[in-house]
Amino acid sequence: MRLRSLFTMHPATTAHLSAVAVSMALSLGTPLAQAAAVTWPSQPQAHLDTLHDRPLTDAQRQLRQARRALTEQPTHLPQALQVAAQALSLAREEGDTRYLAQAQAALAPWWLQADAPPEVRLVRATVRQALHDFDAAHAELHALTQQHPEHTQAWWTLATVRQLTGRYAEARQACDGMQRNGATWQATLCQADLDSFQGRAQEARQSLSRLMWRAPKALLPHLVLVRAELAERLGEQQEAAQLYDTLASIARDPYSEGALADWLLDQGQAQTVWARLQGRTRHDGLLLRLAEAATVLKHPQAPALARQMGERLAAARHRGDSIHWREEARFELRVRKRPQEALRLALVNWGIQKEPIDARLVLEAARAAGRPDAARAVIDFCRQAGWTDVRLGVRT
Template identity: 40%
Template sequence: MIVLIALLAFWPERALATPFVPKSDGQILERLRTTPADPEARELRTLHAELARSPQNLPVALNLARRYIERGRTEADPRYNGYAQAALKPWWDQAKPPATVLVLRATLRQSSHDFKGALSDLDQAIEASPRDSQAWVTRASVRQVLGDYERAKRDCLPLLQLSTQLVGVTCLSSIASLNGQATRSYSLLERVLTGSPNATVTEKLWARTVLAEIAVRTGNAAAETHFQQAMALGADTYLLGAYADFLLDQGRPREVVKLLQDQTRIDALLLRLALAEQALGLPAFETHRTDLAARFEASRLRKDVVHRREEARFALELLKQPQVALELARANWAVQHEPADARLLLTAARAAGAPEAARPVLDWLTQTRLEDVQLAKLSKPGGQV
C-alpha cells in the first residue's frame, strides 16, 4: 500500500505533537477496551487459554483468529489483527498451510495492504478448496480495491452457487456498478434484496451499503434512504465513514458531528468529525486536528501505510498543504484504485496546481467507464464538487 513521505517539514508546528517513547519494552502502552461483563471478551479469553494449552489445535486457532478479525473490524482496532496472526503462528510461515489458514492469512494481508501476498494465498486456497465461498469473495474484494474489475466479477460468479443469491448478486453489483453498469447493478440488487426477506443481517447490511454507494455515485436521491436502512441494521466503521462523507458532501456537517462525536478513537472517523467541526468553526476542531497529526506521525514511525488515503485527505483539507497531499495521494493511487482514491488524487492535483498529476486517474476513468457524478465534475477543466 511505497516509500513514506516525510511530512514534518511541511506541516505547521502547531499541528504536530511530540511522539511518545516508552521507557522500556515492558511498559504497558494501552489496554484493550473490554469490561469484565463483556461476554465476547470472556469468550476470547477462554479460547485464548484453550489455544495456549494446545497451540497446534487448528480448529481452536481458526475460531480464535476469526473472532479477533471480527472484533478488530467492529472496533477498527488493528491490534486484533496482530492477535489473529499470533493465533495462527504455527502455520503462518508455511508455504502451503491448510486452505482455511490461507484464507485468514490473506484477509490479514489484505488489511495491511499486502495485496500481492493476499492474492497469492487466495489463489492457493481456491485451488485447494474451490468450494470455499469466503476465498472467492475475499479475492473479489482484493481485486475490486486494485481496480481489476473483470477478474473481480469472475470471482463473484461462483458465489451464486456456493452462497446465497443475495451474496452473489451483491458481490457482482458492487463491482459491475464501477464498470459501466451502475443502473443495471442497482436495479438488480434492489430487486434481489427485496426478494430475500430471510437473508442474514450481515447480508442485508452489505447489500444496503452497496445500494447507498451506487446511489451516491449516480446522484440518486434514494441514497439517504439506503444509508438510513443500513444504519438501522448496524453501523460499522465503514458504513459510518461512507455516510459521514455523504453528509459532508450534502453540506450537513452538524449531522456529522452528531453521528461521530463518540467515535473519536477511530482515525478515519475522527478525520470526518474534524472536517465537520472545521466547517462549523467549533472549538474542538483544533484539538482534534492536533490529535490526528500525532496519530499519523505515530503511523509513520510504525511504517504503517494503511491509512495513507486518510493522511492525504488530512493534509489537503485540514492542514491546507496541497503539495504534501498530492505526494501522498499519488503514493496511495499506486497501490489502490477505488472511487475515493480517484477523487482524492483529482482534488489534490488541482489544489497543488498540477493537473497533469491526475492523468492516471483520468485514463482509469475512461478505461473503467466508471459512472460517478462527482468525479465527472472534477474531471472537467476547472471543475469541482
Template identity: 40%
Template sequence: MHRSALLALVLASGGVGVALATTMMSYLPADDEVVLELLPLSRDAKVRELHQLRQTLTAQPHDAALAADYARRAIALGRSQSDPRFYGYAAAALAPWFVGDDGASNGATLAPIGDKPADIVWLQATLMQQRHDFDGAMHWLDALLQREEVGPARLTRASLLLVQGRQREAVRDCAALARHDVLAATTCGALAASLDGRAVSALAALDTIMPQLDRAPVEQRLWTLTLAAEIASRLDRTDEATQRFERALAAMRSAGPDRDAYLLAAYADHLLDQGQPQAVAALLHDDMRVDGLLLRVAIAERRLQQAGVATPSLDLHRQQLQARFDAVRLRGDTTHGREEAMFALHVESDATRALSLALANWQLQREPIDARLVLEAANAAGEPAAAAPVRQWLRDHAIEDPLLQRFASPTPGNR
C-alpha cells in the same frame, strides 16, 4: 464457517474498511520496570470471549479449528475497535502453520501451500491484505483456490481485486460465489458492475434481493444496503441515497450496539458532499475512537470553521489525528495513505502534501474515493496534469459519477 462470520471478516479486511489503527505516541521509557499500560478486563463481551478463547488456544496451539476461530474473532475486533493489537493476536495464532515461511510479498519467495488448513491459509491472506501486502495475499488466495474451492477465499479475492481497481477480473470471483451464497454473489457482482459503467443496472440488481435481506445475517444486510446507498449517491440521486443510507443506519441500530464504521464513513461522506457538516458531527459524536470517523468529524469541523461557526474541538481533533498518523508511520505501517491524504487536503489545507500522499495511495488502492482524492488534490495544488492516470482509469471503466467527472475536468472552478 457461518456465513455471517464469513461476511463480517471479509468486509472488515477489504478495501471497504475505513479505520486506521489507533496508536499511542512513540515513547521510550528510561527504565525497563516502567509500566506503560494496565489493561483492565474489558466490558466488551466479545473481548472477554477472545481472552477466554486465548487461554484454551495456549494449551492447544496446533488446533487448526481453534486457531482459525480465534484469529477470525481477533481480526474482526481489530477492525471494530480500531486497535492494531488484535491483528497481532491473530498473527500469533496462525504462526505455527507458517514457521520458516518467507513472509515477503514476492509470491515466488513464499512457501507452497502444502497441506495447510484452508481457513488458516485464508486468514493469513486476510492479514496480509489488511496490511496492504496485496501480492502476498493474492499468492495465498490463488494457491488455496487452485487446491480447492473455498467461499471465504473467493470473496476475499474479489474484494482484493476491487480495492486494486481490477473490477473486470473481480466479476469472475463474484460469479463463482453463487455456489456458496447467492446474496453475497449478487452484492459482489453489483459492486463490480457499478464500477464498470453499469451502475444503474447494478442498483436494480441489488433491489431484486432486498426482500431477502430480512432473513439474512446483519453483515449481509448492511453490506447490501450500504452499497445501494453509495451507488445512488454516485449517480447523483441525492434524496434516494439519503433514504437508503437511513435505512442502512436503521438496520445497524436495530441489530444491537455494534457500529459499522464503513457505513458511518460512507454516510458522512455523502452528508459532507451535500453541505451538511453539522449532521456529520451529530452522526459520529460517539464514534471517534475509530480514526476514519474522527477524520470525518475533523473535516466537518473544518468546514464549519470556514463558514464562520465556532469549532472549539477542531484543534484537539487535529492534534489527535496527527499523533496517530505519526505513530503509524513510526511502526513502518503503510495502510494509512488514503486517510492521511484526506487529512492533509481537507483539514490542513496542504494540497501539495495531499497530492503526494494521494498519488502514493493510488499505486495501491484504486476505488472511487481514491480517484477523487487524487483529482481534488491535483486541482487544489494547481497541478491537474498529475491526475492524468486517474482520468484514464475513469475513462477505461466508464465510471458513472457526476461529481468525479466534474473533478476530472481541470478547470479553475474545480481547484
C-alpha cells in the same frame, strides 16, 4: 464511497459466509514499493499486550482471555481460529492494525505451512490483504480457490482483492466461482458491484434493487450501503438520501458510520456528523471524520481533534505501520489544509487501491494544489474502465 480500506464487505455478510475464521475480511493498508513493511514480532506472542492506549472494551478483555486460554493449548486449531477471528473483528472495529499481529500470533504453529488448513490460509490471506499486500493475498487466495473451489468466502475475498486493484475481468471470474458453488445472492451482489464500475451502472442499480428481496436479512445494511453509494455516483441525490437515512436507522458499525458521515459532510451537514460521532473516536476513521466536521464548523475542539488524529497517524508510522495513505491524504487535505502533501499521498494511495474515494481524493487534492493535470491518469483510468461518477465528471 466504498470503505474497503477497513473491510472487504459489511460485517453481516462475512458473518453469514464464514462462521469462524474470517468473520471480518479487511483491507487496511500495505507495504508496496512506496511503503515500509510492517514488522511483526520475531516471537509472535511477544509484546502483544500493549494495546492499552485507550480504555479496554469488553471485546478486548474477551480477546485477552481467549489468548490466555490458547497459551495452554497453542496447537488447538479451533481455539486458535476463534482467537484470530476475535482479533480480526477488533481490527475492524478499532481500525487498528496491531490486532492483525494478534491474529497471526494465534495461528503461529501453522502460519508458515504451505499446506496449512484452508481456514488458516484464508486468515493468512485476509491479514495480507488487510496490509494491502495484495500480490501475496492474491497468490494465496488463487491457490486456495483452485484447491478448494467450494470455498465461497475465499472466492469473495479474491473478487474483492481483484476489484480493489482494478482487475475487473479477473474479479468477475471469482464472482463466477461463487455462482458455481450455488451462492446465488453472493454472486449476484458481486457481479452487480462490478457492473457498476464497468459501464453498466444502471443495470447494477436494478439488479441490486431486486436483490433486496432475495438476500438474507443480515445482509440488508450492506446492500443498502452499496445501493446508496451507487445512487450517489449516479447523481441520484434523492434516492441516495433515502438510502442513507435507512442506513442510519439500521446500522451503527464503523463501516456504515464512516460512509454515512462522508455523505453528510458532502451535503453540508457537518453538525449532524459532529453529533452522531460523539464517543466513537476509538476508530481512527471515525476520529478523522469528527475532526473534519469540527474543522468545517470551526468548533473549539477542532485543534485538539486534529492533534489527536495527527498523533495516531504518527504513532502508526513510528511502529512501522505505513498503510494509512488514504486517511493521511484526507487529513492533510481537509483538516491540515496542505494540498501539495495531500496530493502526494493521494497519488501513492491510488497506486495501491482504486475506489471512488481514492480517485476523488486525487482529483480534489490536484485542484486544491493548482495542479489539475496531476489527476489526468486517474480520470483516464475511470473512463476507460467504464465508471460513472458525477463527482468525478465521468459518465458512460
